[in-house]
Every structure is written in structure tokens, then in C-alpha cells.
Amino acid sequence: MSDTDKELRVSKIRDGTVIDHVTAGQALNVLAILGIDGSGGESVSIGMNVPSDKLGLKDVVKVEGRELSQSEVDVLSLIAPEATINIIRDFDVIEKNRVERTESVTGILVCPNHNCITNADEPVRTAFAVLEDGVRCSYCGTIVRGGDVAEHIDAHGSGETAL
Ligand code: CTP
Ligand code: ZN
Numbered sequence: 001m002s003d004t005d006k007e008l009r010v011s012k013i014r015d016g017t018v019i020d021h022v023t024a025g026q027a028l029n030v031l032a033i034l035g036i037d038g039s040g041g042e043s044v045s046i047g048m049n050v051p052s053d054k055l056g057l058k059d060v061v062k063v064e065g066r067e068l069s070q071s072e073v074d075v076l077s078l079i080a081p082e083a084t085i086n087i088i089r090d091f092d093v094i095e096k097n098r099v100e101r102t103e104s105v106t107g108i109l110v111c112p113n114h115n116c117i118t119n120a121d122e123p124v125r126t127a128f129a130v131l132e133d134g135v136r137c138s139y140c141g142t143i144v145r146g147g148d149v150a151e152h153i154d155a156h157g158s159g160e161t162a163l
Contacts, residue, residue, distance in 0.1 A: 010047040016064040018086040018093075019076070024049050026079050027059035029150040033075050033108055034063065037155075042066060055082060074105040078135065078149050104129050104138070110154045116140040126154075 022030055027046045036042055043064035052058035059080075068076075068085060076083055077099040087095040106127045111118045117139050118126045128135035134145040144152050 009050060010045045010060055010062060012091060013043075013045070013062050013064050013088050014091055016043075016062065016066050016088055017068055018088060019061040019063075019068075019080075020058070020084045020086060021052065021055060021082045022059040022061060022080040023082065024055070024057040024059055026150070027061050029079050029153065030059070030061045030076060032150070032153040032155065033072055033079075034061075034066075034068070035154075036063070058082075071105065071107045073099055074102045075108045075153070077101055078105065078130070078146070102130055105135065108154055109135065109144070109149065109152050111137045111140060111142055112144060112152060113137065113140050113142040116142065 019030055025048070027048050031037070031044070031046075036044060038044075045060075045062040047058075047060040049057045050060055067087060073085060076085075081099065081101065083099045085095075085097045085099065086093045104127060107125050109126055109128055111126055111128075113119070116137060118124050118137070124139070127138040128144070129138055131143070134143055135149060136143045
């Protein structure tokens with residue numbers, strides 16, 4: 001099988017975003033960060049444990065007709081630090097960015113402390129400082145360790161209490 005055949009395991013998209021070089025095994029968490037569960041009608045293709053020269057194995061997530069917010073990219077950097085975000089227009093890659101480690105992330109993650117103001121019925125967006133191995137709630141100080149971050153992704157993708 002040629003390299004091109006291997007690359008086309010997940011077919012190309014026309015317009016949207018390809019999140020490539022995702023840490024193997026993290027594709028479903030990427031979807032959770034984007035708030036995608038299939039109910040919104042987006043076309044999504046996923047490759048899991050696809051061979052990669054750089055990473056050995058990688059996951060790939062392709063979302064049609066959708067770009068990512070800075071908050072989504074920031075949280076993504078926690079679970080897939082090697083990821084590249086490719087913006088696709090009319091089948092061409094018009095922009096390619098590596099995710100960057102950030103000092104803080106807002107929204108999308110939820111604080112595990114039930115008494116935290118971000119879990120009260122207040123319109124407060126979550127905010128966490130990024131630590132060496134995890135994140136710390138900027139409101140109550142609760143620490144979520146690196147390996148547990150994926151379990152604290154807001155299923156609705158906003159990390160904000162409904163107004
Ligand atoms: N891609 C896609 N649909 C397109 C164009 C590209 O799904 N219309 C995907 C490719 O399959 C690849 C990613 O977007 O997974 C980046 O495309 P490209 O930059 O062409 O690939 P590479 O050069 O291999 O990327 P990199 O250098 O980042 O590894
Ligand atoms: Zn908190």
C-alpha cells in the first residue's frame with residue numbers, strides 16, 4: 001500500500017477543520033471538547049490509532065463546516081499537545097497551526113468541587129490555571145490532575161452555567 005493510500009484512510013473534507021496528530025486514544029475526548037455528540041447534525045470523520053511517522057499512532061478528527069474557538073483549542077492542548085489544526089476551504093489546507101500550551105483555559109472544563117461558584121446557578125464561566133501536570137480552578141483552587149482532565153469536560157461544551 002502506498003503512503004497516499006494510507007493517508008486516505010479517512011477521506012478528505014471540503015470545508016471545515018482537521019484536527020491531526022491527536023494523541024492516540026483521545027479522539028472521543030476531542031469530540032467532547034467540541035461539544036459534538038452527533039445530535040447537532042455535523043458531518044464528522046474520525047480515525048483512531050492511525051499509523052503516523054511522527055507519533056507512531058495518532059487519532060484524527062475531521063469536522064465539516066466548523067472552525068474551533070480559542071477556548072476549544074486551549075483545552076485541546078491539554079489532552080493532545082502535539083495536535084495540528086488544519087483549516088480546510090474548498091479541499092485545500094488554507095491554514096495550519098500547532099496547538100500551544102497556554103497559561104489558562106476558560107470554559108469547557110467543569111470544576112469537580114460542587115460548592116464552587118462555577119457550579120452554582122450563576123452565569124460564571126469556568127477558568128483554570130494550567131499547571132505542570134494538571135489544572136487549578138481559578139475560583140476555588142481545586143486541582144484536576146493531568147490524567148483526569150478528560151473526565152471534567154462539560155458534556156455541553158460550553159463550561160458555562162446556562163443563563
Ligand atoms: N485533509 C483533509 N481534507 C482536505 C485536506 C487535508 O482531511 N481537503 C487532512 C489530511 O488528510 C491531513 C491533514 O488534513 O490529515 C493535513 O493535510 P496536509 O497538510 O495536506 O497533510 P500533511 O502535509 O501530511 O500534514 P502535516 O505536515 O501537518 O503532517
Ligand atoms: Zn472551582
